[in-house]
Amino acid sequence: MWNMSFTPPAVIEARVLSCLPEALRLPRASAWAKANKPGHVIDSFLEGPVFDARGWLYVTDIPHGRILCLDGSGDWHVIAQTGGWPNGLARHSDGSLWIADYRHGILRCEPESGRVESVLDHRNSESFKGVNDLVFDGAGRLYFTDQGQTGLHDPSGRVYRYDCASGRLDLLLGNVPSPNGIAIDDQAGILYVAVTRANQVWRAPLLHDGSVSKMGAFQTFFGSSGPDGLALTPQGGLLVAHASLGGAFLLDARGNVTHFLRSPGGQTVTNIAVTPGGHSVVMTESSTGSLLQAELPTP
Secondary structure, three states: OOOOOOOOOEEEEOEEEEEOOHHHOOOOOOHHHHHHOOOOOOOOOEEEEEEOOOOOEEEEEOOOOEEEEEOOOOOEEEEEEOOOOEEEEEEOOOOOEEEEEOOOEEEEEOOOOOOEEEEEOEEOOEEOOOEEEEEEOOOOOEEEEEOOOOEOOEOOEEEEEEOOOOOOEEEEEEEEOOEEEEEEEOOOOEEEEEEOOOOEEEEEEEOOOOOEOOOEEEEEOOOOOOEEEEEEOOOOOEEEEEOOOOEEEEEOOOOOEEEEEEOOOOOOEEEEEEOOOOOEEEEEEOOOOEEEEEEOOOO
């Protein structure tokens, strides 16, 4: 059941905003492709869209360890190399980009120089399983998912909170079957986590100290993969990119699916970000190396 009105979601057709140029595609074997797409040569796999103050868009290219930028003129640039498998991006209040890198943990990148430095690569001397996505709350604390290869067969994925000022790292959840995208509604005090292998989005109230309580399943989907990236709309809706259903779902505060933002081609819509004006979204369609754009419904 999609919603309490018992009607299908309204469909919003997305368009191709930009495609990764051929000159920046790397059609060669990679360790990431061997592990995740065996038998295929993957020239790129884009995720993690985030905008800077100028409206320039940054994304990651997981198999080739790159941070890419689409500038205001529509030109693509490689701004940094992590030497790992970068996935999620989040913009810090100081303008730096923080990266969830599967191999190296949480990294920090200066976009202008391309300099990359490590922030967190372990907890209590134990390596992370494979961090995936991250988000800052209004107080500047970082929340991130540690997905690794977890799933229904091994529900041991983790969600952490990192206090950047004190350096304190807290484990919030340790029983998640594939925690992926993450979002925080500061106004409502809610944490959302995309749980890919359970094909669900989980929701929990955030307590005054940033910890969680009463985590529950907010919405359940279907498909060969599951929810991936999350983003909040200015009106408090939740956008859920689904990595096997060719688009993103828009949920209201009760979990009703009101709209579906449909890809014009390619089914692997992995991540989503609201544009600076708040009227549209950009999505990564990873199988084609494309950025899609769709208008948000009028409130």
